Amino acid sequence: MTHTVSLLNMKGGVGKTTLAVNLAWYAYRHRNKRVLLIDFDPQFNASQYVMDYSAYADHVKNKGTIADLLIESPTLRLRPKQRRPATTACIAHLEHSESACLDFLPSELTLAHVVKNPAQMEFRLEKLLAPTRPHYDYIFIDCAPTDSVLTTMALTASCFVLVPMRPDRFSILGFANLIKTIEAFRENSSDPNNVQNLGLVFTQVRGSSSVEADCMNDIRVQAVKLKSYVFRNTLGYSNTFLTAIQNQTPAFETKYARDDLKASIGEVVKEMESRITQLSANGDTAEGAQ
Numbered sequence: 134m135t136h137t138v139s140l141l142n143m144k145g146g147v148g149k150t151t152l153a154v155n156l157a158w159y160a161y162r163h164r165n166k167r168v169l170l171i172d173f174d175p176q177f178n179a180s181q182y183v184m185d186y187s188a189y190a191d192h193v194k195n196k197g198t199i200a201d202l203l204i205e206s207p208t209l210r211l212r213p214k215q216r217r218p219a220t221t222a223c224i225a226h227l228e229h230s231e232s233a234c235l236d237f238l239p240s241e242l243t244l245a246h247v248v249k250n251p252a253q254m255e256f257r258l259e260k261l262l263a264p265t266r267p268h269y270d271y272i273f274i275d276c277a278p279t280d281s282v283l284t285t286m287a288l289t290a291s292c293f294v295l296v297p298m299r300p301d302r303f304s305i306l307g308f309a310n311l312i313k314t315i316e317a318f319r320e321n322s323s324d325p326n327n328v329q330n331l332g333l334v335f336t337q338v339r340g341s342s343s344v345e346a347d348c349m350n351d352i353r354v355q356a357v358k359l360k361s362y363v364f365r366n367t368l369g370y371s372n373t374f375l376t377a378i379q380n381q382t383p384a385f386e387t388k389y390a391r392d393d394l395k396a397s398i399g400e401v402v403k404e405m406e407s408r409i410t411q412l413s414a415n416g417d418t419a420e421g422a423q
């Protein structure tokens with residue numbers, strides 16, 4: 134069974150891309166899973182994290198990106214290719230073993246065209262993933278920080294949503310809006326996957342100030358009101374993540390990284406897996422959240 138998880142928060146810079154890439158890498162390298170990571174953001178940050186510039190440029194030119202799969206417009210400069218390619222043709226095979234793989238569907242700036250021309254896009258991602266879905270245990274979708282048709286498409290294509298969040302004041306109201314957006318989507322959509330909220334994961338936690346601790350408590354209180362789960366495991370604030378992005382490596386394999394920080398990524402993956410099991414069995418109860 135394939136679990137498709139969108140990493141979503143309309144607030145920018147909260148660690149969606151960093152978490153998405155590291156979850157994907159961890160699930161492949163340490164859980165032996167077949168993983169597809171999708172960069173679904175016109176900023177294409179995940180693409181820059183996992184592919185070096187020449188490999189990316191080569192891939193964009195010769196194979197195409199998620200934008201090629203979604204956009205049909207002779208006026209755009211999309212590849213000099215005659216027809217829209219098949220999904221598999223645009224997928225980069227980053228790593229593989231005998232039984233597992235880490236595949237990647239890159240993005241590019243042109244994806245923004247979808248936001249400007251949203252007509253009839255809602256089911257497009259869901260549809261284009263359909264044939265490839267059975268090849269994967271996990272599909273992680275790194276979403277853009279916007280409430281746009283890209284969000285609707287990602288939610289439509291996903292079984293689960295995971296909300297990375299930085300513990301700051303500005304996150305509190307944004308969180309309430311995000312949960313309402315997900316709930317409204319669940320109520321109004323004919324989404325066949327009926328997306329469920331896995332909960333929020335605190336990222337960039339410094340753990341050294343009472344202001345931050347108070348803020349995390351306030352967000353937890355808010356989460357109880359909104360019936361949303363809060364992950365017990367958090368990702369600390371560390372330059373390790375900056376180094377990892379710079380070196381295009383998983384943060385949990387960064388040299389000289391603190392052991393607790395390396396372990397935290399694995400702990401978030403395990404907690405995510407147990408949430409998926411729980412939600413798949415019981416529905417969305419947020420039980421045991423706080």
Ligand SMILES: Nc1ncnc2c1ncn2[C@@H]1O[C@H](COP(=O)(O)OP(=O)(O)OP(=O)(O)O)[C@@H](O)[C@H]1O
Nearest residue numbers: 145146147148149150151278337369370371374375
């Ligand atoms: N745990 C962390 N510790 C320190 N820095 C981090 C951590 N997680 C992410 N960062 C840094 O914070 C910045 C934002 O992270 P990231 O790009 O993952 O956020 P995002 O939510 O995907 O942003 P956007 O909304 O623009 O897509 C990046 O420079 C990243 O290196």
Ligand SMILES: [Mg+2]
Nearest residue numbers: 149150174178
């Ligand atoms: Mg991002």
